[in-house]
Amino acid sequence: MKTQKKPTPRGRPKTLNRDHLIEIAKESYWAEGPTHVSINEICKRSGVSKPGLYREFGNEDGLRQAVLKSYRDETLEPLYAIFQSGGRFSENVDALIDLLRSSQLNSPTPKGCLLQDMSATRGQMGELTADTIDMLRAETLDIYEDWIARAKENGEISTDLSNPAAAIYVDLQLASAMVLIKRQASPEAVGEFLRTAFSVFSN
Structure with a gap:
């Protein structure tokens, strides 16, 4: 009696960890600059093949767009929450400074602002990434x-x-504060800078 073989599933099994790849790309772009890390290097660091990356994101533009969306949800959302909290202006400024101080002292993520870095190189980004940069800039303002x-x-x-x-x-002012953080200014210096910057709104 012959044993029937199980049908072979069509297509390749999906083993790529999308979230892991996005995190590797995000940290690389953030630490070294969005135009200074090649797609081949991202593949090497994440242990993903180039065809596998392209199947998941389409191309490098799709990966960069996914990175920006992840950055918005994980890093910009806590910032936005302060301004949308409904608290008093002075309390929001204090909360903002506390958030940046905590990020400087406790966060393992690279310093500075990835959106700011990508905005500075927008002309070298693909259409999807450029559109996402514009959307996030408009949302922030x-x-x-x-x-x-x-x-x-x-x-x-x-x-x-x-x-x-x-x-x-x-x-x-926040962009300048991010530059100070990237230059490894002390949390106290960054806080003093922001308090001075926001003092122009004092009653």
């Missing part, structure tokens, strides 16, 4: 603008700047 508008309405701050201009100011 909208959150800052809403924060400023709410603080004005509650009489917590006073400024002649329009809400959009104030949002851009906030964005630039």
